Amino acid sequence: MAELLHRLGTFAARRAWTVIVAWAVILGVVGGGFAVGFGGLSSSFDIPGTASGDVIAELQDELPDFSGASGAVVFRTSDGSALTDTQKADITGLVDSAGDLPDVARVTDPFATQAQLDTQRQQVVDGRQQLADARAQSEAGQAQLDAGAAQLDQAQQQLDAGRAQLEAAPLPDAQKQSQLDALDAQQAQLDQQRVALEQQQTQLTDGLDQISAQETQLADGAELLSFADAIRLVSDDGSTAIVNVSFDQPRLELSEASKEAVVDHFTADPVDGVDVAFNTEISQGVPEILGVGEAIGVAVAAIVLIVVLGSLLAASFPIVTALVGVAIGAMATLSFSGVVQMASVTPILGVMLGLAVGIDYALFILYRHRRQLLQGADVVESIGLANGTAGNAVVFAGMTVIVALLALNITGIPFLGLMGTAGAVSVFVAVLIAVSLTPALLGLAGVRILSRRSRARIAARNDDEEHPRRVARAGADDVDAVQHPRRAARTGAVATATAVRPMSTLRAVVTMIVAVAALLVVAVPALSMRLGLPDGGSEAEDSTAYQAFTWTEDAFGAGANAPLLITAVLPDGTTDDEVQGLQLEVARELFAQDDVAAVAPVAVSDDRTLAAFQVIPREGPNAVSTEQLVRDLRAIPPVDGDIDLGVAGAAAINIDISEGLADVLPIYLVVVVGLSFLIMVMVFRSLLVPLIATAGFVLSLFATYGAVTAVFQWGWLGGLLGVHNPGPILSFLPVILVGILFGLAMDYQLFLATGMREAWAHGASPRLAVAQGFRAGRTVVAAAAIIMIAVFSGFIASDSVIIKSMGLGLALGVLFDAFVVRMLLMPAIMHVLGGSAWWLPRWLDRIIPNVDVEGSALERRHPAHH
Numbered sequence: 001m002a003e004l005l006h007r008l009g010t011f012a013a014r015r016a017w018t019v020i021v022a023w024a025v026i027l028g029v030v031g032g033g034f035a036v037g038f039g040g041l042s043s044s045f046d047i048p049g050t051a052s053g054d055v056i057a058e059l060q061d062e063l064p065d066f067s068g069a070s071g072a073v074v075f076r077t078s079d080g081s082a083l084t085d086t087q088k089a090d091i092t093g094l095v096d097s098a099g100d101l102p103d104v105a106r107v108t109d110p111f112a113t114q115a116q117l118d119t120q121r122q123q124v125v126d127g128r129q130q131l132a133d134a135r136a137q138s139e140a141g142q143a144q145l146d147a148g149a150a151q152l153d154q155a156q157q158q159l160d161a162g163r164a165q166l167e168a169a170p171l172p173d174a175q176k177q178s179q180l181d182a183l184d185a186q187q188a189q190l191d192q193q194r195v196a197l198e199q200q201q202t203q204l205t206d207g208l209d210q211i212s213a214q215e216t217q218l219a220d221g222a223e224l225l226s227f228a229d230a231i232r233l234v235s236d237d238g239s240t241a242i243v244n245v246s247f248d249q250p251r252l253e254l255s256e257a258s259k260e261a262v263v264d265h266f267t268a269d270p271v272d273g274v275d276v277a278f279n280t281e282i283s284q285g286v287p288e289i290l291g292v293g294e295a296i297g298v299a300v301a302a303i304v305l306i307v308v309l310g311s312l313l314a315a316s317f318p319i320v321t322a323l324v325g326v327a328i329g330a331m332a333t334l335s336f337s338g339v340v341q342m343a344s345v346t347p348i349l350g351v352m353l354g355l356a357v358g359i360d361y362a363l364f365i366l367y368r369h370r371r372q373l374l375q376g377a378d379v380v381e382s383i384g385l386a387n388g389t390a391g392n393a394v395v396f397a398g399m400t401v402i403v404a405l406l407a408l409n410i411t412g413i414p415f416l417g418l419m420g421t422a423g424a425v426s427v428f429v430a431v432l433i434a435v436s437l438t439p440a441l442l443g444l445a446g447v448r449i450l451s452r453r454s455r456a457r458i459a460a461r462n463d464d465e466e467h468p469r470r471v472a473r474a475g476a477d478d479v480d481a482v483q484h485p486r487r488a489a490r491t492g493a494v495a496t497a498t499a500v501r502p503m504s505t506l507r508a509v510v511t512m513i514v515a516v517a518a519l520l521v522v523a524v525p526a527l528s529m530r531l532g533l534p535d536g537g538s539e540a541e542d543s544t545a546y547q548a549f550t551w552t553e554d555a556f557g558a559g560a561n562a563p564l565l566i567t568a569v570l571p572d573g574t575t576d577d578e579v580q581g582l583q584l585e586v587a588r589e590l591f592a593q594d595d596v597a598a599v600a601p602v603a604v605s606d607d608r609t610l611a612a613f614q615v616i617p618r619e620g621p622n623a624v625s626t627e628q629l630v631r632d633l634r635a636i637p638p639v640d641g642d643i644d645l646g647v648a649g650a651a652a653i654n655i656d657i658s659e660g661l662a663d664v665l666p667i668y669l670v671v672v673v674g675l676s677f678l679i680m681v682m683v684f685r686s687l688l689v690p691l692i693a694t695a696g697f698v699l700s701l702f703a704t705y706g707a708v709t710a711v712f713q714w715g716w717l718g719g720l721l722g723v724h725n726p727g728p729i730l731s732f733l734p735v736i737l738v739g740i741l742f743g744l745a746m747d748y749q750l751f752l753a754t755g756m757r758e759a760w761a762h763g764a765s766p767r768l769a770v771a772q773g774f775r776a777g778r779t780v781v782a783a784a785a786i787i788m789i790a791v792f793s794g795f796i797a798s799d800s801v802i803i804k805s806m807g808l809g810l811a812l813g814v815l816f817d818a819f820v821v822r823m824l825l826m827p828a829i830m831h832v833l834g835g836s837a838w839w840l841p842r843w844l845d846r847i848i849p850n851v852d853v854e855g856s857a858l859e860r861r862h863p864a865h866h
Helices: 002-014 016-037 051-062 085-100 110-168 173-226 256-268 292-309 312-334 346-374 379-411 414-449 452-462 468-483 485-491 505-528 544-556 576-591 624-635 650-684 688-712 733-761 766-797 801-838 842-847 856-861
Strands: 070-077 104-107 240-247 274-278 564-569 596-604 610-617 644-648
Touching: 002 016, 002 379, 002 414, 016 312, 016 414, 051 564, 051 610, 051 644, 051 650, 070 256, 070 544, 085 104, 085 110, 085 240, 085 256, 085 274, 110 173, 110 240, 173 576, 240 256, 240 544, 256 274, 274 544, 292 312, 292 346, 292 766, 312 346, 312 414, 346 379, 346 414, 346 452, 346 733, 346 766, 346 801, 379 414, 379 650, 379 733, 414 452, 414 733, 505 688, 505 801, 564 576, 564 624, 564 650, 576 596, 576 610, 610 624, 624 644, 624 650, 644 650, 650 688, 650 733, 688 733, 688 801, 733 766, 733 801, 766 801
Parallel strands: none
Antiparallel strands: 070 240, 070 274, 104 240, 564 610, 564 644, 596 610
16 A cells, blocks of 8 residues: 555656646536535434334324424514504415415414414303303203192192092092092193103203213313413414414425525515514524634634644645545535435535545645655655655545444434445545645645745755765754754754653653543533434524524423424224314323423324324423423323324424434444454554553543533533533534544554554664654644644534534544543553553464554655655
8 A cells, every 4th residue: 555655646746737637627527416416405314213203104194284394483573562463464464375385284373273272262161151051041940840740749649638538438429420530630630741741851851961961071172172271372462473384295305495485485575563583493404514613723724734834835735635625525425415315414524524634634744745855855756755654644544534434324323324424435535635636736846845944954955965064064953953842843853862751650650640530520521411402592592593492482481392293093993972082081191291281182083093182391392301201201001001102293303313323322432443443453563552542532532522511511611602502412423423533533543653663663662662753743643633623613613503512522522632642641651551562462463464554664665865
């Protein structure tokens, strides 16, 4: 590989314009592919096989109107007064005309719906009064019937008494019979009256039964309606109204154009005196990737490059090559967005990494080339040698990062795997550009990448044989380089190895203790880290999503921003008359759960096999109680033994995604660390050095987790960093940090530890080798780390909390790993271990291939000096 890169670098230096034109053509082709293939990005995330995903699939079959995406448009009066009739009419007009927008299934008129809810509540009150009046009338009729029955009983007693007297009286038979006939006639009248009374009693009893049934039905309906008392579309004070927009496309398939059409429709003709805002489901689009913060980060990187390289021309090369690499990598990835569904964060990782590693990788090669020129090397040969040595290390380092990023695909989470692949593409392009375009630019520049002072030094050295006094001065410069290393860095003088002294063992031990203790303290907040996805409250304070979130919370309660959709599988053969009773039983069970503010039945499938309910939590989407509520709802056993419940909704989906990502984090960490450990064993031919590198990475990783948790979850330094509403950590951030930071950490480990090994292999004592290797690599590693931190920190200024958290996490991760672990802890541990640090069992040494990352063999075959 080193020889191949040497030839590539030499070719690029001699045929510079050929290489530059080739990359320009590649850039043009990729740009054309982007123009043709770009199909838009999705602002939503999903994980297949989740519980909420299964519920949505069930809804698509039975209740398709409720399976699509949904969003809210919030209207609020500017002065806080109640909406006037004119304003209501204007809003209703916008609602009525929104039904024809693309992908819109239905739009809810808040005033008509609220009026319907109020009417239903009033109907319950009126129905109760009517039933009470009917029962009073029935009870009065019953009293009359009871009185009539008593009169009949009294008449019957009198008639029976008269018959008894008549039969006992000594009357002639004819007279007695005549009077008995009269009594029989009276008995017949009484019997008729009794039959009529019994009929009336039957009618009255049936009426009372009907009233009782109606009272039961009304009570059930009233109870069911009472569960939804907290659900409103118009606030109590009448100042705020919510328009619910339902789409016929799932949220992952809903295009940005459809969302923008809704926004344009409701903002094109503003309602006088009324402000409008859109929640994240509608307003959240593709975040701005490059802005002022990123430009400042690149500017800081440029300053670092100027300081390290001492030349404006040399400092410009890494930035130019990085920008070209970012353009190619990002456009190449987005060219496939028309055939592969991509989340809006997919290109972000590629841009971040492309800028950072693109600058760093070019810097490593350029720094090596510059050092060789200062030592008198020929330009073309120096470029080839730098490409075969530092370039070889760049290829290895890049492959480590690429492996870590591609390993994101083992998580089984599509959008995360796609992010890793996009980042890997950007790093791969950065590596290719570093080992081809960078040598071409260096070939065109020649010795002009050096400062005038350095070029004058080279010219003076070329005359050394003719001017021996100048040779003496050059030797003095080497001594001066020992005494003044900063001056040596500016002028290019090389300090001799004899000036390097190992640190004291006491210093090494103290450094170890302090570094480990500091990282552990910073990592403490990670113990309480919660994962989630950002809600509207996490957006920028001047954004429409934040306004919609806060207006809704103020007017309707925090839970109105976190509605849950519950499904209930009804028993086979359920009739229309049984539906309400089953709905009530399910609603009672749901409402009985802790932290439930309201429950409302929203739909029943045509075949009466599936019912849907809306549940409003008491707190917002990222509250601990809401997360626990989702778990509690899913833990409810089948209602009545045969009604299974399912939970969906935006809050439930976000929780499912966060839990899925948390589950794969340990697996991913083990796979990435395990594979990289094996690779480092080959590179360093040691067991303890890779172990130190891995343990140090774990320390810096958890310190990064702790710092990110303190800022984004606890709110520390929130005002300074623009975190105004602390909440859970971005659910996929821990996984992303593992992949990226491990790759970068191994880069720094490589550039420092290989120098230590090389010095040790050349006969230096183990502790002296640590000092010499550290001295040789510290400048370029520090510069590379500062550049990384600057570029990543530029993304902290983004309004998107997703980009902000990724930028801060990566910047802090590089800071902890490069400066605390690699430049403090690792050299201290290596010093304490001494020669045992390079111990490797003989049997393992025989089977491990020899990986010459630094290209030492190439240097022996192609000496760069005259």
